[in-house]
Amino acid sequence: MQNIKDTYQRITDTIVEQLEAGTKPWIRPWRGNVRSSLTPRRATGEAYRGINVLMLWVSGQMFGYEENTWMTYRQAQDLGAQVRKGEKGTLVVKYGTFTPKEREDDEDRSIPYLKGYTVFNVEQIENLPDRFISPAEELPAAPVHHIETVETFVKNTGASVNYGGTKACYRPNCDDILMPDRDRFDSEVHLYSTLLHEIGHWTGAKHRLDRDLSGRFGSASYAADELVAELTASFLCADLGVAHDPRDNTAAYLASWLTVLKNDKRAIITAAAKAQSAADYLHDRQLSKEDSQAA
Incomplete structure (x- = not known):
């Protein structure tokens, strides 16, 4: 497991780097595929939450991804697909708690952990089923003033x-x-x-x-x-x-x-x-x- 302090620091360094460059990574303008969810989603369709949303938005903006679905290398393989050679993944994290065996009798002794792992945007992956790619759609020509x-x-x-x-x-x-x-x-x-x-x-x-x-x-x-x-x-x-x-x-x-x-x-x-x-x-x-x- 990656050191929890290193994971916190890597995430913070990423956000600070964007802010110092004058970019707010949580701003998401429309992209080409308006039917693609603006909230990043897992291969299962489940929405990412919290800091993972920001990390994936940062990556999406840096590399110009229009799609907002992400998966691990193993998930891509399980679908018969393959991450393209040379593609760089994006850090996301999993939260949880565990209780050491010597503390199992104490309800207040659970220890939180933050585990980092790597995901790839579907645009980085070849031979995925068609359901993972949104059809191209033109943006509306005129703005809507009352939503x-x-x-x-x-x-x-x-x-x-x-x-x-x-x-x-x-x-x-x-x-x-x-x-x-x-x-x-x-x-x-x-x-x-x-x-x-x-x-x-x-x-x-x-x-x-x-x-x-x-x-x-x-x-x-x-x-x-x-x-x-x-x-x-x-x-x-x-x-x-x-x-x-x-x-x-x-x-x-x-x-x-x-x-x-x-x-x-x-x-x-x-x-x-x-x-x-x-x-x-x-x-x-x-x-x-x-x-x-x-x-």
């Missing part, structure tokens, strides 16, 4: 959203989200990326997921929750099938994130896990709303 699926999703969260402000923010004291007028945004992509970012902050309230929202701009806690909120927005945009482009994250934000990541190699993994929890929480609220409407 009903996202509007419904936001409504079902129960968040109070008020348009008409001069900036976008979550206000803990009012427990609401303030947004500029819709026509102030350059596009629906910018609007929804920003709105879902603020809903990411909204999940952190004490009576929801109880994250630390007390920090001011420039503080480590502020930078940490900004990172959680942006990753939440990126996960939700992928789940809802819309592009993610917040635009307003300036060099100051990138610098603050870099400081956090360089000071704590676990920070990006923690942020991704919290963002996944926030996204899961918001999806769960969709189910609760549907259940109440059906009752």
Whole structure:
């Protein structure tokens, strides 16, 4: 098993390298195949989660993959396919716990582990069954300014959203989200990326997921929750099938994130896990709303 500290460091180094180059690896614009899932998926169709989503997005952007399905070398062989010679795989991780034999009688003695392994994009593999390759499809010629699926999703969260402000923010004291007028945004992509970012902050309230929202701009806690909120927005945009482009994250934000990541190699993994929890929480609220409407 690879040393757990080495795995944390390799992941953090990858993200830091992208940020220092001015690239936010969680931003996923549309690619050529609009029917290909924006959330990375395993060969089984199961969606990756947390930090694995970021690692696969980074690789997809670096190498220009349009497909978003990944598998191990062995899985490709089992399908009668073959990874092309010279192809470089991408690191993903598996979380788990184990209990040493001498501690089996103690319920609190389980030890967490993080195991790294390598996967390949289906575009790196030859002779795969046709079901793994999406048919080419042209992007719509004109932008859609009102996306009903996202509007419904936001409504079902129960968040109070008020348009008409001069900036976008979550206000803990009012427990609401303030947004500029819709026509102030350059596009629906910018609007929804920003709105879902603020809903990411909204999940952190004490009576929801109880994250630390007390920090001011420039503080480590502020930078940490900004990172959680942006990753939440990126996960939700992928789940809802819309592009993610917040635009307003300036060099100051990138610098603050870099400081956090360089000071704590676990920070990006923690942020991704919290963002996944926030996204899961918001999806769960969709189910609760549907259940109440059906009752």
